[in-house]
Amino acid sequence: MKQHVGWTAGTAAAVLVAAGAITYAVAGDGGSSSTPSADSADAGFARDMAVHHQQAVEMSYIVRDRTKDEEVRRLAYDIAQTQANQRGMLLGWLDLWGLPKVSSDAPMTWMGMGDMASGKDGALxxxxxTNTEMKKLGTLSGKQAEIFYLQLMTDHHKGGIHMAESCVDKCAVDVEKRLAQGMVEGQQSEIDLMSDMLKERGAKPRS
Known part of the structure; x- marks a missing residue:
């Protein structure tokens, strides 16, 4: 079991390097015959989900240091590894397409929902x-940290699924659509798991 939890920032960095190598091998395997434009759904999803994933990785590193519970630490490891890998692929595609990793447009503009991206207290x-919630997670320990992490990550996954479903519908690059569909399925499975884990701890999702 210990091999699952003895992870460091270096692990995530190695995953990103590996993902970057994979990216160039698969980014052109179908879909649109032309490079996506900067305002396309493909580029918008890659930019926004890279930001979304980065916070999930950060949350997972925080809870890793706040609890000794093997089940929560293993889940956090799996989420951090998966989302760091996917983030590397998304950023690699933007590089491959010659597109910027940031945009002057509000997040989710490619979904027609730019007005819903508030940016309030860091929640883009x-x-x-929010920044306040991230700080709070870093002050909790044990069961309290586990519950708050599971609640935050459940909300995080729900937002991520909504974005990924939009990419499945709107994106043109086949490999990106497939990645998005995999996110939908994987994160829904983790939401179900986290619901059970919260119940075991006498708690439930926030929404």
Missing amino acids: MPGMA
């Missing part, structure tokens, strides 16, 4: 934790 998109 629905489902993202």
